[in-house]
Amino acid sequence: MRALALADINSNSNSNNTKTTTTTTTTATTTKTKTATTINPDRPFLTNYRCLWARFPTKQAGLSPGAWNETHGTGCAIQLFAGEGTSVIAIYERLEKPTRERIRFGPDDEAAFVARWGDLPLAKDLTVREAYAMKLQAGLVGLEEGVVRTWSWGGCVVLVGDAAHKFTPSTGAGCNNGMVDVVVLVNELYAVLGGGGGGLGQDRRGGKEEEEERDEREEAIAKAFEAYQTKRRGAVEKFCAASGKATDASTWKNGLVKFLDVHVLPYRRVQRFFLDRGAPEIANTPVLEFVEDGETLPAGRVPWVESSAGARAEPKSRKVAGVGA
Numbered sequence: 001m002r003a004l005a006l007a008d009i010n011s012n013s014n015s016n017n018t019k020t021t022t023t024t025t026t027t028a029t030t031t032k033t034k035t036a037t038t039i040n041p042d043r044p045f046l047t048n049y050r051c052l053w054a055r056f057p058t059k060q061a062g063l064s065p066g067a068w069n070e071t072h073g074t075g076c077a078i079q080l081f082a083g084e085g086t087s088v089i090a091i092y093e094r095l096e097k098p099t100r101e102r103i104r105f106g107p108d109d110e111a112a113f114v115a116r117w118g119d120l121p122l123a124k125d126l127t128v129r130e131a132y133a134m135k136l137q138a139g140l141v142g143l144e145e146g147v148v149r150t151w152s153w154g155g156c157v158v159l160v161g162d163a164a165h166k167f168t169p170s171t172g173a174g175c176n177n178g179m180v181d182v183v184v185l186v187n188e189l190y191a192v193l194g195g196g197g198g199g200l201g202q203d204r205r206g207g208k209e210e211e212e213e214r215d216e217r218e219e220a221i222a223k224a225f226e227a228y229q230t231k232r233r234g235a236v237e238k239f240c241a242a243s244g245k246a247t248d249a250s251t252w253k254n255g256l257v258k259f260l261d262v263h264v265l266p267y268r269r270v271q272r273f274f275l276d277r278g279a280p281e282i283a284n285t286p287v288l289e290f291v292e293d294g295e296t297l298p299a300g301r302v303p304w305v306e307s308s309a310g311a312r313a314e315p316k317s318r319k320v321a322g323v324g325a
């Protein structure tokens with residue numbers, strides 16, 4: 001079975017990166033269907049921006065914990081978030097030309113970046129250069145964007161987090177979506193395997209019977225992987241697009257977004273409108289379905305929704321203490 005699957009990969013990758021095949025193999029005892037096997041392109045992500053990030057001590061920088069700031073401009077934008085102990089900045093710069101090549105930056109690139117944008121103010125009496133000089137950690141990275149087409153291979157390999165989808169960090173959604181991926185995937189696997197792992201790794205009997213059971217289990221896991229992708233795909237595509245748009249707007253990619261960024265989006269009513277539109281989806285964030293409730297979550301205007309992973313449910317309060325409208 002595996003050898004045949006590999007032959008499939010090769011024939012697909014030789015012909016057309018977008019092709020989907022279903023392979024049916026007949027053995028002495030059973031007919032088994034290998035599920036859809038789509039090969040992803042070598043470079044699925046597009047890089048439009050590079051980003052210098054740095055972490056530095058809040059107190060030394062003269063910032064108050066909780067302070068934050070966004071500065072927008074042509075081709076460049078800055079975000080600053082001050083925490084209790086340390087603060088973080090991200091400086092976004094649009095590339096001259098988008099690329100699908102993987103970009104790696106070295107110390108010279110980082111120094112040139114700081115030389116270019118170092119004079120920009122982060123706060124009163126604090127510039128990018130000064131904050132960078134206090135850095136505890138820093139890095140210059142290409143911001144890859146996109147959603148990989150196929151997230152799993154049979155019941156053997158499955159992608160979560162940045163391996164499956166990458167966003168610009170403007171909306172702080174990348175890592176969060178990776179964690180939601182894991183929640184949805186675990187729910188799907190739990191439904192198939194149960195809490196004990198469905199006997200994974202416990203085959204003792206050997207021979208044909210064991211092989212059949214293993215194939216059946218692999219097929220069930222493959223279906224769980226596919227269900228996971230189906231449930232997550234729409235959401236991550238939306239988040240990816242929204243993050244890209246936020247970065248475009250903050251770096252004034254064109255006259256229209258500059259106009260909206262300067263004259264429309266700063267109004268609190270407009271911001272509230274967009275936040276309210278997004279809130280129901282956040283309230284419906286998937287949870288581990290097999291874990292008993294009991295967690296106390298902060299209450300907000302929009303109540304948490306008890307839902308199966310990715311499925312929309314009628315809004316109702318999550319069954320936890322202290323949560324409600």
Ligand SMILES: Cc1cc2nc3c(=O)[nH]c(=O)nc-3n(C[C@H](O)[C@H](O)[C@H](O)COP(=O)(O)OP(=O)(O)OC[C@H]3O[C@@H](n4cnc5c(N)ncnc54)[C@H](O)[C@@H]3O)c2cc1C
Binds near residue numbers: 053141171173174
């Ligand atoms: C500047 C910046 C700010 C961000 N801010 C936020 C934010 O505020 N909120 C948010 O939700 N997200 C944020 N993100 C996104 C977030 O960092 C990523 O979405 C998250 O780190 C992805 O986690 P991951 O585990 O999927 O992948 P990664 O963090 O990339 O982890 C993959 C790991 O696998 C290792 N690895 C790779 N190849 C191999 C191999 N062949 N063998 C063994 N190990 C390997 C890598 O070294 C790495 O440790 C930000 C990203 C950037 C760049």
